[in-house]
Amino acid sequence: MKMKRWVTAKPNLETVRSLARSCGFTPLAAAALCARGIDTPEAARAFLETDPAKLHDPMLLPDMAKARDTIRRAIEQGKKIAVFGDYDVDGVTSTCVMTRVLRSLGADVRHYIPDRLSEGYGLSMGAMDRLAQDGIGLIVTVDSGVSAFEEIARARELGMEVVVTDHHECREELPDANAVVNPKRADSTYPFAELAGVGVAFKLACALAGDGQQRAVLEQYADLVALGTVADVMLLVGENRIIVAAGLRRMAETQNVGLSMLLHESGQQGKRLTASTISFILAPRINAAGRLGHADMAAELFLTDDPRRAQTLAMALCEQNKQRQATENQILEQALQKLRLEYDPLEDQVIVLAGEDWHHGVIGIVSSRICDRYACPTVLIALEDGIGKGSGRSVKGFNLYEALCDSAPLLERFGGHELAAGLTIREENIQQFHENMEAWAREHVNPQELMPILHIDCPIAPEFISTEATRGLDVLEPFGMGNPQPVFSMCDLLVEEITPISSDRHVRLTLSKDGQTYTAMLFGTGQGGCGFAQGNYVDAAFCLEINEYRGRCSVQLVIRDIQLSTCEVMADQKILNLYNRFMSDGALTAREARVLLPERRDLVAVWRHILSRSEDGWLSVPDGALSRRVSWESRREINIGKLLVCLDVFSESRLLSYHFREGQLNIVLKHIEGKADISKSVVLKTLQSMSKDCNTMQGSVI
Structure with missing residues (x-):
């Protein structure tokens, strides 16, 4: 770890007791609220609000009236409408909510989700041409479109109207659409800017339904809206809290046949459903379809009313998730093998790894797992025909997007934000890219500030x-x-x-x-x-x-x-003080020397443990752990000083090298011919002399 x-x-205990008494909370619940600055009954009630009556008027969103009127007019005129979505959970649920709403209003509607592997994210010129050829008169984007200037201009050229609904950050300049509904617009006065893409789609659905219908629309679609909101890791406060609370209640008795089948096939039907159920069980199954290039399958699941078809699709999504997990684990294993060969934990501040045949729909998850494990910014690159598609994840304190900007001349394209980004790079530029990232890190980042909080x-x-x-x-x-x-x-x-x-x-x-x-x-x-x-x-x-x-x-x-615990750390420090004095040529009493002096069986126990646990000649463990593990395994008293002496003896004999970095002890085994004779170790002889021990350990061999 x-x-x-x-x-x-450190919440004030009297305030905690007062809040618990006033609101009927248990002490732990009151303490958690007070710890977060929610320390009055009024603040607690406001924060915990889940009453749908508190939802904001959808018409407060910018361009909502234009969007509503454009869509209503298109339905009246019998225009074909395409809902253009995205392949992640937010995009899929947005697509399904909007498609179902338009169907209920009598629209001639179809949905379009770009293929992650062949089309990538968002609107594309090719998609605009295909939709025009299919006779589409109006495109309604969900969870996308606010930065698609050229593509929307192309759609308008081809005679299509465009309504954009999105929640991503946007510039002051907006695309030339009939309406751009986005709470992040610079001119937006909407009271809550943190809606997910499906949240904005829900708001448009409410506007289309008419005044006073927001509660009814929420009741009908809250399960899908909650699913997309939680999966997109949106703030669960304000309107999102109201939506998700309603959605979890609705999900337990959902009328959406596809969602019901997904709950059944994932083993969650009849169980208590929480936001964690969405994050760790449902969302990965839906995302797996998009990652492997079958997002349409997930959309069809939530759009079908045929139970048999829904069951088939739900089973397929669960199977694809298993396939995604297998692919992910295979890439992770290969990446870790490369990591042990290419990553120097003493020097490197950034991990950059590239591999042939890595599925670029999955490498983002693997990059995230490596980043979490090593608390180190990580970029994984999937190579194919000399072109690499990369996905990066970072830690707080290392702005990945800024680092990529510094390496922009080496990249074909890139995008993202502080903690996650994607890129395209030519294979021949990868080594220089890694060097540039390391140079940027040395100049802009203090490694001490990267420790997770x-x-x-x-x-x-x-x-x-x-x-x-x-x-x-x-x-x-x-x-x-x-x-x-x-x-x-x-x-x-x-x-x-x-x-x-x-x-x-x-x-x-x-x-x-x-x-x-x-x-x-x-x-x-x-x-x-x-x-x-x-x-x-x-x-x-x-x-x-x-x-x-x-x-x-x-x-x-x-x-x-x-x-x-502190008692363990202090015991280690006491021994380390002896060890450091010894290594600085300081005097030790015989008793102190014996504390550090390993017996032959201690050396053997340490060596066997390292050999059995190392992978590809490399072992990395928390710095206070190895002595304790060897002690437990061998049932011998091997303190941290004794362990370090053992490592020094092996280092003298050129069996290994070791170093510490960021709380980890890193050991690298060296290849030698034959057996190493440690009886000539200067460290051992010095300690033996200090301890006045007559057992000279002559002939000891590892």
Whole structure:
């Protein structure tokens, strides 16, 4: 696990108690709200509002009247209408909501979603020509179009009208469309600018339905609108909170045949549905279709009213998601192999990897996983016929878009923002591109500022953890951007057990404190990524969830970060002080020297552990973890100083090299012929002399 910097809020206890009493919240729910500055009953009620009556008038959006009138006129005139969408979840749900609304109004309507692999994002000249040839008289864009100046001009040239609905950032200059509905317009006075693309489409649907129909339209389409809003990681505050809360209620009894079948095939029908259900179960299945070039399949699922067809499509989406996962894991494995050969954790500040036959619809996910794992900006490039299509992900503090701007002469095209971007590059420019990115990082970025930050709502004691307190947090749902699931912390928990699960992709921990024992889940980190071992004391940051198993409910800690406790760190530091004094040619007493002096069995235990855990001659572990892991595995007392002495002995013998960076110990094995004789080690002989130990370890061989 990459170390995180904890930023812990400290809500005033009396304010917490007052809010809990006034609003009937549990102490944990009140503490989470106060930690976020929501510390009065009035502020809490406003923040937690989910009443559809509080939705804003859609006619307040810029150009909404023009959009409504243009569409109504096209329907009256019998024009063919095309809803032009996008291949992600927001784009697909936007497309389906708008298509269903227009159908209900009697329109002659079809939808068009560009193929991710052959057409790319947004409107294109080819698509405009095809739609004109098909006799389309009006194009309504959803989740796209605000930057498609040339393409919209082409559509108008060909005699088509265009209504743009979008939510992306836009310039002051707008495309020459009949209407551009976007809450991000510079001249917009709409009270809430954070609608998703499907949120803007929903607002247009309300305008088309007429005055006083907003609640009825929400009731009909809230499930799809919520699906797109959560999947697009929009702020779940204000109108989005109202929409998503209504959508989750509607989803539980959805009348959309396709969505019902998707819930069934993904094993969620009848279960409690939350924003996490959308983010981690439904959205990946819908996105898989777009990533693999079959977004039309997802759109058809939500547009069909045939249960048999819906079941077939839902099964296909689930199967495509499995295919996407397999492709993703294959690329990840290949990328990690390249990483171990090409990435120098001591010097490199940016990861740039390229590979043949990598699916460019999937590399963005893999790039994100590597970026998260190493807390390092990452660009993965899929090569085909000398051209690379890349996808990059970054961390807070490293502006990926600005870095790409600096390398613009090497790129065919690029776009994106601070944390995510896409690019096209010729194969021969990749090496220079990597060097340019490294140079930009050295000039503009302080590596210390790239450490991920974890915001913690408040520390808690064992007596505050109960099923009642955990259920009380439900009042804060739905969780998401702008309203994350509360994170709590507890110090000095004893690690009683570490159990790898799902082929060591995750671990289940048994933790205890003050006579209370907890089950904790650490997702995305195998046992080899843990910076601690059984018997250690740790500080944990976690969310609280109810685990239901065979009719029994219990509280489960879902770990967001876990670190060695202060007592463990201080014990390490005490030993490190001895080690540093020894390495600086300082004097040690015999007793101090014996603390650092490894026996032959210690050296063997360390060496065997490194050999068995290294991949392609490289092992990277949290810097306080290796001594603890070897100690637990070998049942020997190997403190951190003894471990470093072992590494120094192996380094002297040219068996390996090692270094520390950003909380990680990195070991690189070296290839030597035959066996290495460590009995001549200067480090060992010096420590033996200091300890006045008669056992000279002559003839020790690794």
